[in-house]
Amino acid sequence: xxxxxxxxxxxxxxxxxxxxxxxxxxxxxxDIRYNVKGFIVFQPWSVLAMEKMFHFMExxxxxxxxxxxxxxxxxxxxxFKKESHHVKGFTxxxxxxxxxxxxxxxxxxxxxxxxxxxMFALWINSYKDLPFKTYQRANVFRYETKATRPFLRxxxxxxxxxxxxxxxxxxxxxxxxxxxxxxxxxxxxxxGLPFIFFQRPEWDKFPGAKYTYAADVLNPDGRVVQxxxxxxxxxxxxxxxxVKFKDKDEKEKYVYITCYGPAISRIFASIxxxxxxxxxxxxxxxxAPIQVIIVPFxxxxxxxxxxxxxxxxxxxxxxxxxxxxxxxxxxxxFYYWEMKGVPLRIEVGKKEIQSKELTIYRRDIDKKEKIxxxxxxKYIEKTSNEIDKNLIKQADKxxxxxxxxxxxxxxxxxxxxxxxxxxxxxxxxxxxxxxxxEIIEKEIGAQVRGKNLKKESPKGKCIICNxxxxxxxxxxxxx
Amino acid sequence: xxxxxxxxxxxxxxxxxxxxxxxxxxxxxxDIRYNVKGFIVFQPWSVLAMEKMFHFMExxxxxxxxxxxxxxxxxxxxxFKKESHHVKGFTxxxxxxxxxxxxxxxxxxxxxxxxxxxMFALWINSYKDLPFKTYQRANVFRYETKATRPFLRxxxxxxxxxxxxxxxxxxxxxxxxxxxxxxxxxxxxxxGLPFIFFQRPEWDKFPGAKYTYAADVLNPDGRVVQxxxxxxxxxxxxxxxxVKFKDKDEKEKYVYITCYGPAISRIFASIxxxxxxxxxxxxxxxxAPIQVIIVPFxxxxxxxxxxxxxxxxxxxxxxxxxxxxxxxxxxxxFYYWEMKGVPLRIEVGKKEIQSKELTIYRRDIDKKEKIxxxxxxKYIEKTSNEIDKNLIKQADKxxxxxxxxxxxxxxxxxxxxxxxxxxxxxxxxxxxxxxxxEIIEKEIGAQVRGKNLKKESPKGKCIICNxxxxxxxxxxxxx
Numbered sequence: 001x002x003x004x005x006x007x008x009x010x011x012x013x014x015x016x017x018x019x020x021x022x023x024x025x026x027x028x029x030x031d032i033r034y035n036v037k038g039f040i041v042f043q044p045w046s047v048l049a050m051e052k053m054f055h056f057m058e059x060x061x062x063x064x065x066x067x068x069x070x071x072x073x074x075x076x077x078x079x080f081k082k083e084s085h086h087v088k089g090f091t092x093x094x095x096x097x098x099x100x101x102x103x104x105x106x107x108x109x110x111x112x113x114x115x116x117x118x119m120f121a122l123w124i125n126s127y128k129d130l131p132f133k134t135y136q137r138a139n140v141f142r143y144e145t146k147a148t149r150p151f152l153r154x155x156x157x158x159x160x161x162x163x164x165x166x167x168x169x170x171x172x173x174x175x176x177x178x179x180x181x182x183x184x185x186x187x188x189x190x191x192g193l194p195f196i197f198f199q200r201p202e203w204d205k206f207p208g209a210k211y212t213y214a215a216d217v218l219n220p221d222g223r224v225v226q227x228x229x230x231x232x233x234x235x236x237x238x239x240x241x242x243v244k245f246k247d248k249d250e251k252e253k254y255v256y257i258t259c260y261g262p263a264i265s266r267i268f269a270s271i272x273x274x275x276x277x278x279x280x281x282x283x284x285x286x287x288a289p290i291q292v293i294i295v296p297f298x299x300x301x302x303x304x305x306x307x308x309x310x311x312x313x314x315x316x317x318x319x320x321x322x323x324x325x326x327x328x329x330x331x332x333x334f335y336y337w338e339m340k341g342v343p344l345r346i347e348v349g350k351k352e353i354q355s356k357e358l359t360i361y362r363r364d365i366d367k368k369e370k371i372x373x374x375x376x377x378k379y380i381e382k383t384s385n386e387i388d389k390n391l392i393k394q395a396d397k398x399x400x401x402x403x404x405x406x407x408x409x410x411x412x413x414x415x416x417x418x419x420x421x422x423x424x425x426x427x428x429x430x431x432x433x434x435x436x437x438e439i440i441e442k443e444i445g446a447q448v449r450g451k452n453l454k455k456e457s458p459k460g461k462c463i464i465c466n467x468x469x470x471x472x473x474x475x476x477x478x479x
Numbered sequence: 480x481x482x483x484x485x486x487x488x489x490x491x492x493x494x495x496x497x498x499x500x501x502x503x504x505x506x507x508x509x510d511i512r513y514n515v516k517g518f519i520v521f522q523p524w525s526v527l528a529m530e531k532m533f534h535f536m537e538x539x540x541x542x543x544x545x546x547x548x549x550x551x552x553x554x555x556x557x558x559f560k561k562e563s564h565h566v567k568g569f570t571x572x573x574x575x576x577x578x579x580x581x582x583x584x585x586x587x588x589x590x591x592x593x594x595x596x597x598m599f600a601l602w603i604n605s606y607k608d609l610p611f612k613t614y615q616r617a618n619v620f621r622y623e624t625k626a627t628r629p630f631l632r633x634x635x636x637x638x639x640x641x642x643x644x645x646x647x648x649x650x651x652x653x654x655x656x657x658x659x660x661x662x663x664x665x666x667x668x669x670x671g672l673p674f675i676f677f678q679r680p681e682w683d684k685f686p687g688a689k690y691t692y693a694a695d696v697l698n699p700d701g702r703v704v705q706x707x708x709x710x711x712x713x714x715x716x717x718x719x720x721x722v723k724f725k726d727k728d729e730k731e732k733y734v735y736i737t738c739y740g741p742a743i744s745r746i747f748a749s750i751x752x753x754x755x756x757x758x759x760x761x762x763x764x765x766x767a768p769i770q771v772i773i774v775p776f777x778x779x780x781x782x783x784x785x786x787x788x789x790x791x792x793x794x795x796x797x798x799x800x801x802x803x804x805x806x807x808x809x810x811x812x813f814y815y816w817e818m819k820g821v822p823l824r825i826e827v828g829k830k831e832i833q834s835k836e837l838t839i840y841r842r843d844i845d846k847k848e849k850i851x852x853x854x855x856x857k858y859i860e861k862t863s864n865e866i867d868k869n870l871i872k873q874a875d876k877x878x879x880x881x882x883x884x885x886x887x888x889x890x891x892x893x894x895x896x897x898x899x900x901x902x903x904x905x906x907x908x909x910x911x912x913x914x915x916x917e918i919i920e921k922e923i924g925a926q927v928r929g930k931n932l933k934k935e936s937p938k939g940k941c942i943i944c945n946x947x948x949x950x951x952x953x954x955x956x957x958x
Contacts, residue, residue: 031602034550034597035555036551036553036555036585039553040551041548041549041551041598042549042550044546044548048547050549067523067527068523068526068530070529070637070744071513071521072518072519072635074515074518079514095576096576097575098578104515108587118513118514122512123510265549
């Protein structure tokens with residue numbers, strides 16, 4: 001009986017939905033009991049990780065020349081109205097403030113294009129000001145009517161939005177590629193999340209964008225989650241907000257705008273989903289809330305002294321470490337910190353002190369090993385790299401095995417129902433293909449996610465309408 | 480004519496208000512042209528510094544056992560209504576969301592007591608859970624009706640709020656002292672801001688608090704600015720939100736709550752005001768947006784190579800560095816970066832390369848010196864400490880010289896009008912003293928800020944009502 005209480009054990013791949021709900025509660029990642037529908041409290045175990053995630057994303061953006069801003073949370077209604085696609089796309093999702101007499105009607109930002117670009121108009125004058133690369137870390141608000149899910153979809157979430165202005169369309173397109181590269185450097189190489197960057201079909205673009213490119217991550221239940229997207233907004237917004245510059249040829253021109261939005265709290269959902277296993281969470285080393293947990297076998301004075309000694313050694317070497325000196329039994333502590341996903345556990349008892357050896361547990365491979373105490377720093381340096389590489393490799397493999405080429409509607413259905421992604425020839429992702437996509441949506445409940453940015457050439461005909469295929473597309477269920 | 484445009488030169492102590500407005504514009508700290516009244520855009524030069532300020536405050540709180548949360552920005556009206564003083568104090572300042580059918584009326588948080596404590600009731604069960612120490616970094620909203628001023632007072636600002644629950648009143652009071660110590664460690668020792676921690680008079684407390692303690696920083700115009708405050712909320716909120724724990728004696732008891740609120744964007748106002756001089760900003764080393772600016776005397780290939788070499792050396796050593804290789808004249812660049820407050824400037828030309836010496840300008844003492852190029856890292860390590868110590872010393876001195884003991888109403892008036900703080904005997908900071916404070920407010924336009932937490936004993940009678948003085952109080956004009 002008691003063991004059931006202290007261990008977490010849900011088959012993730014079989015019962016993913018239950019697993020996800022339970023691990024959020026057990027690991028205290030977020031509390032859904034806050035008394036406003038669709039709003040949750042993010043708890044320390046997720047916040048500590050998300051703060052590290054913000055750090056890596058922000059420092060990467062800064063290295064590439066983006067400068068940080070804090071924009072107001074409120075945006076006047078009249079700003080939204082300036083760009084017709086944008087207002088149409090976002091108005092149903094906006095929280096409005098109660099009108100104040102004599103002041104404009106205000107929205108809580110669902111995204112900040114219409115706040116940034118009116119300031120771009122004031123700040124950008126000459127080609128010398130371009131590219132103008134910005135970002136902000138911010139909380140944004142969407143009046144979701146669909147069911148909310150912690151981290152995946154809630155009415156307030158935490159993200160970074162990067163907005164840039166460029167002199168030419170080519171520069172803007174280069175920025176889109178830089179954003180994709182940033183996504184690889186941070187989401188894949190640091191957070192350990194594999195994804196495919198798709199060019200979204202015409203009917204699934206960001207409201208106001210010429211092209212939308214978005215990274216889809218795959219969940220264990222076969223559904224994809226849209227993670228960072230980057231948008232070529234062209235000159236639509238520049239014209240709406242009058243963002244012009246004097247070019248080298250002395251002519252006034254509109255800028256080309258791009259925007260990029262990694263939603264950290266949503267990416268955290270993928271970190272839970274992709275890396276976790278039946279025992280609970282698994283964190284990549286670099287973004288683990290705590291990297292090392294030290295568990296003593298007893299609360300003896302000598303043992304506690306050694307625990308403290310090790311703790312301070314690790315702190316001095318910039319490792320996030322915690323000790324568990326509660327009065328729970330060691331076994332119970334082990335289960336708890338495994339469930340919480342701490343990458344390394346150091347076990348210390350009298351035997352370890354005598355033999356000058358430590359027992360180390362690695363969460364990524366679920367194995368223990370013994371090392372000499374004096375080698376601990378060297379061991380951690382080496383192993384932390386191994387852990388991250390290992391988690392990435394496992395995740396990559398899962399992704400690659402889940403894309404299946406299909407040649408008929410029946411096959412799409414089979415692949416989708418087995419929790420995988422279908423790849424096939426398709427007529428077009430421009431407006432003309434929308435009808436075929438609707439058939440897939442209606443009959444199979446899956447979406448055409450777009451075409452891979454790595455060029456793939458179709459060989460035959462559209463799997464639905466039988467017309468000449470212009471594209472190879474990916475079809476999946478999505479959140 | 481041109482020189483006037485490129486140099487910043489306003490006598491800070493004589494024209495503080497003009498100086499403050501102009502430096503915010505010139506140094507691009509914030510843009511007040513955002514089209515919603517009372518909301519501003521924080522620009523990179525302030526955001527880079529505030530991010531460092533957040534970092535030092537948050538890591539200090541974490542070291543002392545506070546855990547980070549992200550709470551929702553919205554709070555239901557019914558939560559406010561649970562604590563009568565709180566609702567009365569904050570309701571006039573609240574932005575409300577437009578009602579959604581069937582859902583509760585929501586406020587944008589002006590502060591988050593009523594959000595945190597309803598969750599405390601769910602999270603705290605036993606004495607083993609105490610102290611329960613939390614914080615969040617958040618943006619908060621106040622519908623200010625007074626004139627707003629960038630950083631000092633705006634309708635949205637950026638702060639940290641720390642909320643703690645304790646088993647006993649004594650533990651709670653210890654937390655108040657810890658908060659004051661944190662304020663010293665961060666505001667004084669890192670940001671370089673001197674302050675006095677006052678116990679606020681009864682009539683100037685946080686709505687719902689038993690005692691309010693707040694740090695006042697002095698501006699060059701003789702006005703004080705309230706910076707972090709910490710509040711002993713006692714059991715009022717615990718009772719309102721039913722936050723109870725089972726004590727060691729098996730009895731259910733209400734917790735004692737404290738909260739602490741360093742408003743980073745407001746503290747930034749004091750950093751501008753206290754450290755700056757007639758030439759512009761001066762940043763303490765640890766929180767400077769950029770610590771070192773490298774300016775070449777020419778754009779020669781050899782010179783630019785040396786500039787890059789130095790830049791990468793500094794980056795490798797975790798120093799925030801930027802190079803100015805624009806086509807402006809060196810003199811113009813010098814003025815610009817001095818105005819921006821960069822602590823150190825390295826000047827590099829052909830002469831410097833040949834002699835293997837660098838010219839270094841120190842913003843804190845406005846002086847140049849020559850050093851051997853090979854000593855640059857050693858020099859920066861030593862000098863960065865000197866800069867911070869020097870800025871703190873200058874600030875402390877200014878503060879100490881501006882507190883004047885007074886013995887009559889006429890003297891208060893004289894001291895206040897000369898831009899200083901008056902110290903005198905006063906009847907009481909409990910409710911009975913409010914009338915005397917009102918006389919001072921009405922006749923002199925200054926406020927009784929409270930008593931110094933360092934015990935000071937009155938010798939005579941209240942300077943206003945002539946009754947026996949219970950306290951020594953400080954009187955100042957405030958923002």
